[in-house]
Amino acid sequence: MTSVDPDPPAPPVTGRASERLVTIERFLAERQPEHATGDLTALLYDLALAGKLIASKTRRAGLTDLLGRSGVTNVQGEEQQNLDLYADEVIAGLLTRGGRACALVSEERAEVRVVDGGGPYVVAYDPLDGSSNIDANVSIGTIFGVFRRVSTEGGPTPQDWLRPGRDLVAAGYVLYGTSTMLVYSAGDGVHAFTLDPEVGEFLLTWSDLTFAEDPSYYSFNLATSSQWDRGVRRFIEWIERDDTPTASQRYIGSAVADFHRNLLHGGIFGYPGTVEQPAGKLRLLYEAAPLAYLAEQAGGAGSDGRGSLLDVVPDDIHQRTPVFVGAEALVRRIEEFVADG
Numbered sequence: 520m521t522s523v524d525p526d527p528p529a530p531p532v533t534g535r536a537s538e539r540l541v542t543i544e545r546f547l548a549e550r551q552p553e554h555a556t557g558d559l560t561a562l563l564y565d566l567a568l569a570g571k572l573i574a575s576k577t578r579r580a581g582l583t584d585l586l587g588r589s590g591v592t593n594v595q596g597e598e599q600q601n602l603d604l605y606a607d608e609v610i611a612g613l614l615t616r617g618g619r620a621c622a623l624v625s626e627e628r629a630e631v632r633v634v635d636g637g638g639p640y641v642v643a644y645d646p647l648d649g650s651s652n653i654d655a656n657v658s659i660g661t662i663f664g665v666f667r668r669v670s671t672e673g674g675p676t677p678q679d680w681l682r683p684g685r686d687l688v689a690a691g692y693v694l695y696g697t698s699t700m701l702v703y704s705a706g707d708g709v710h711a712f713t714l715d716p717e718v719g720e721f722l723l724t725w726s727d728l729t730f731a732e733d734p735s736y737y738s739f740n741l742a743t744s745s746q747w748d749r750g751v752r753r754f755i756e757w758i759e760r761d762d763t764p765t766a767s768q769r770y771i772g773s774a775v776a777d778f779h780r781n782l783l784h785g786g787i788f789g790y791p792g793t794v795e796q797p798a799g800k801l802r803l804l805y806e807a808a809p810l811a812y813l814a815e816q817a818g819g820a821g822s823d824g825r826g827s828l829l830d831v832v833p834d835d836i837h838q839r840t841p842v843f844v845g846a847e848a849l850v851r852r853i854e855e856f857v858a859d860g
C-alpha cells in the first residue's frame with residue numbers, strides 16, 4: 520500500500536511572478552486594447568477602490584462592532600450581517616457614481632438596481648461571499664462579473680442581465696485574507712494583485728495564472744455527502760483512492776477563498792446539489808459564473824455536473840446551481856461520474 524502524506528507542501532504557483540512594481544491602474548491601462556473607450560478599465564478600477572474600502576472596514580470590524588448581525592433578512596432568507604450591508608452600499612455607491620454601469624445585480628438586493636443615465640455595463644456581484652465566516656475571522660471575499668449591455672432602446676432590460684456566463688466581458692474577486700488580493704480577468708488571462716496597506720495600492724503579484732496540472736486539493740463540504748448525487752459521491756471515493764492524484768481535502772466554507780487556494784495550487788472546489796436543495800446553494804450570476812469564467816481563463820473549467828456553467832442561462836437573478844470549478848481534468852472527471860450516475 521502506498522503511504523499518502525496528508526499534508527504535503529503546496530506546489531509553486533503556476534503564473535508569472537511580477538518582477539517590477541506595477542499598480543493595478545497601470546496594468547489595466549497597459550492591457551487596454553487600442554480601440555477601447557476606457558469604460559471597462561474605469562469600472563474595474565472602481566471595483567478595486569471598493570475592495571480597498573471594504574478591506575479597511577473588514578480589518579476594523581472587530582473593533583467597531585461591525586461584526587454583529589444587522590437583524591435584516593436578505594432575499595435568500597439569510598440574516599444579513601453589518602459588513603454585508605456596508606460592502607453592498609460601497610460597491611453600489613461607487614458604481615452608480617462612476618457612470619459606467621447601467622444596472623447592478625447584488626446578492627443583497629431582491630431587485631436589480633437600474634442606474635439612471637448609466638453607462639454600457641451591467642455588474643453582478645456578491646458583496647461579501649462567505650459571510651457566515653465573518654465573526655470567526657476567516658477569509659471572505661467580494662465576487663463580481665461584468666456584462667456589456669445589449670439592449671439599445673430606453674433603459675436596460677432583463678435581457679441585459681439574464682445572460683449566460685459566456686457573455687461576461689470581465690470577472691474577478693477581492694479576497695480579504697491574511698492580505699487583501701484582487702484577482703481578475705478581462706478575457707486575456709487571470710492576474711492577481713496584492714494590496715500594499717502602507718501605500719494603499721494593489722500591486723501586481725502574478726500575471727497569467729493557470730491551474731497546476733497536479734491537483735493539490737479538493738474542497739467539498741463532506742458533511743453533506745450523504746445527500747449528494749451518487750456520481751459526486753463516487754468522485755470523492757475515486758479521489759480518495761491511493762492510485763489517483765494525491766490531493767488533500769481542504770474546505771474553508773468561503774467559496775472565494777477555496778477557489779483562490781485551488782487556483783494557486785491546483786484543485787477543485789465543489790458545492791453539489793442535495794436531496795433537499797437539488798440546485799445547491801451557490802448563485803449562478805454572481806458566484807458560479809464569475810468563478811467559472813476565471814477558471815476557464817486559467818485553463819480550468821466550471822461545471823454544474825452536466826455541462827459548462829458558462830452556458831447556463833438564468834431565469835432569475837438569484838438562481839442557484841450546483842458548482843464544480845477548478846482544474847479541468849478534475850471537473851471533467853466529475854462530469855463523467857455524474858453521467859454514469
Ligand code: FDP
Pocket residue numbers: 647648649650651652740772773774775790800801802806
Ligand atoms: P456563505 O453562506 O457563508 O456566504 O455562497 C455561500 C457560501 O458562503 C459560500 O461562500 C460557501 O462556499 C458556502 O456558502 C458554504 O456553505 P456550507 O456552510 O454549507 O459549507
